[in-house]
Amino acid sequence: MLGLLNEAGFTLIADESEAEVLVVNTCCFIEDAKRESIEQILDVAKYKETGACKALIVTGCMAQRYKQEILDEMPEVDAVVGTTSYDKIVETVAEVLKENGIKVQNFETIDREHIENMPRILTTAGYFAYMKIAEGCDNKCTYCIIPSLRGKYRSRPMDQLISEAKRLAKDGVSELILVAQDTTLYGTDLSGDETLAKLLNELGQVEGIEWIRILYCYPENITDELIEEIKNNDKVCKYLDIPIQHAADPVLKRMARKS
The missing domain is CATH 3.40.50.12160 (Methylthiotransferase, N-terminal domain)
Structure with missing residues (x-):
């Protein structure tokens, strides 16, 4: 805006x-x-x-x-x-x-696709920027209103994310912080092999980007492929930001959480 x-x-x-x-x-x-x-x-x-x-x-x-x-x-x-x-x-x-x-x-439909190539002004420090890789959420947690406000889970196509990363790098951004309601679900709604691991690999090849952080990784969707990419990609920060909801299975069940 x-x-x-x-x-x-x-x-x-x-x-x-x-x-x-x-x-x-x-x-x-x-x-x-x-x-x-x-x-x-x-x-x-x-x-x-x-x-x-x-x-x-x-x-x-x-x-x-x-x-x-x-x-x-x-x-x-x-x-x-x-x-x-x-x-x-x-x-x-x-x-x-x-x-x-x-x-x-x-007001538009809450399931509207992300509009690409929009002008952007960074309000963060110039060296880092948040990049939304998906919008919405398909989890039907009993306590959460996000799906009714943000719509179904919609991954942004990988080529568009790479283009945005290149634009940000050109403007002096060296650190990307990837965000979504669930980053580990990235690509599951797209055709082909677009996954979070593949996205990290492609972003790691963008000249000027030195650090990549991943927020909101849900544990049930953390794959061996993702762990290997984090391990082998020198630009990815070596930790996972995981939203821990509760330790008691009965509470998780009432919350409709998988883990």
Whole structure:
């Protein structure tokens, strides 16, 4: 969204009190995250009175789950944008500024495929970048709302990930951090031999990339092939980030977790 707004001619500034457009990206995975998101929205809404704000837009998971409640109960908010409608941010801003008081909604299907070759502005330190290798989740854990907010598991094609890695390397990124709801499932929904191990091998050949970290590896999908690639690929950090849910089998069963 930052990249699209910058490309459209908007100026990005650090002082939110001086911004004419404020976009709040929200989370609602747990109650504390939802509360923090609401507090952030209300906190920046004051700039409609004390600052330069002309448009307040809420996006992310809470916008996806509670779009109507946000519009009905938070009059300060001018627009809500769903989790797969990030490419609509420029037209949303334009519509809000033009309509002056008309509430705006932009929502696509949550199973929408990732849009490639989008402009990007890194908000991390310049030497590292997160790279999302898949979107959504097929696990039906009883406690989790992510599938209904992010859709089914959708791996990005490997050639597109390699192209993005090359662009990031050209911009000075030397460390890639791979993220998804479950990185070890990468490629299972694609045809051919696209697997996380193969992806690591290909990324390891990208000139300029020196470190590769893998987050969110679910233990049931860690294969011998993946372990061998991590062992043999000098660029891959030698550890696995694994989400441990519980130690008791009865609890795991109620959670609908495999391990």
